[in-house]
Amino acid sequence: MVERVDEMKAILLKLKEDTLKEINKTLKSTSDLPSGEPSGDIYDQASSERDRELGFILNDREREKLRNIDEALLRIEEGDYGICEECGCDIPLGRLKVMPFAHYCVKCKEDIEKLQAQTKRFEEDRVYNEIPFGEEEEA
Numbered sequence: 001m002v003e004r005v006d007e008m009k010a011i012l013l014k015l016k017e018d019t020l021k022e023i024n025k026t027l028k029s030t031s032d033l034p035s036g037e038p039s040g041d042i043y044d045q046a047s048s049e050r051d052r053e054l055g056f057i058l059n060d061r062e063r064e065k066l067r068n069i070d071e072a073l074l075r076i077e078e079g080d081y082g083i084c085e086e087c088g089c090d091i092p093l094g095r096l097k098v099m100p101f102a103h104y105c106v107k108c109k110e111d112i113e114k115l116q117a118q119t120k121r122f123e124e125d126r127v128y129n130e131i132p133f134g135e136e137e138e139a
C-alpha cells in the first residue's frame with residue numbers, strides 16, 4: 001500500500017516536472033517570436049498571432065494537468081490517494097499508472113458512468129414526453 005503510493009508519487013513528480021518543462025518551453029517559444037521591428041507583412045503578423053493563441057491553448061491544457069497533478073500529490077499527503085471515493089477500496093496500481101488522477105476503481109467508475117448514461121436517457125425521455133401529443137383528443 002505504502003510502496004504503491006510511493007511509486008505513484010515518483011510518477012506524479014516526474015509528470016509535474018515534464019509538464020513544467022512543457023509550459024516553460026511554450027512560454028519561451030512564444031516570447032522568442034520576433035518582436036519590435038514590424039515585418040510589415042500582414043500574413044506574417046496573422047500567423048504569429050495564431051501561434052501565440054495556440055501557445056495559450058496548449059498552456060491551458062498543461063496548466064489543467066498541473067492542477068490535477070498537484071491535487072493528486074495533495075491526496076497522497078493526506079493519505080487519500082489511490083482509494084476509491086465510492087467504495088473505499090484500493091485502486092489497483094495498474095489503473096493508477098494509466099490514469100494517475102483516477103478517483104474511483106474500475107467497477108465504481110463503470111457504475112457511475114452507467115448511472116450518468118441512465119440519468120441522461122431519463123432526461124431525454126422526459127423532454128420527449130413533455131411534447132404535447134394532444135392525448136385529450138384520443139377517441
Ligand SMILES: [Zn+2]
Pocket residue numbers: 084085086087088089104105106107108109
Ligand atoms: Zn470503488
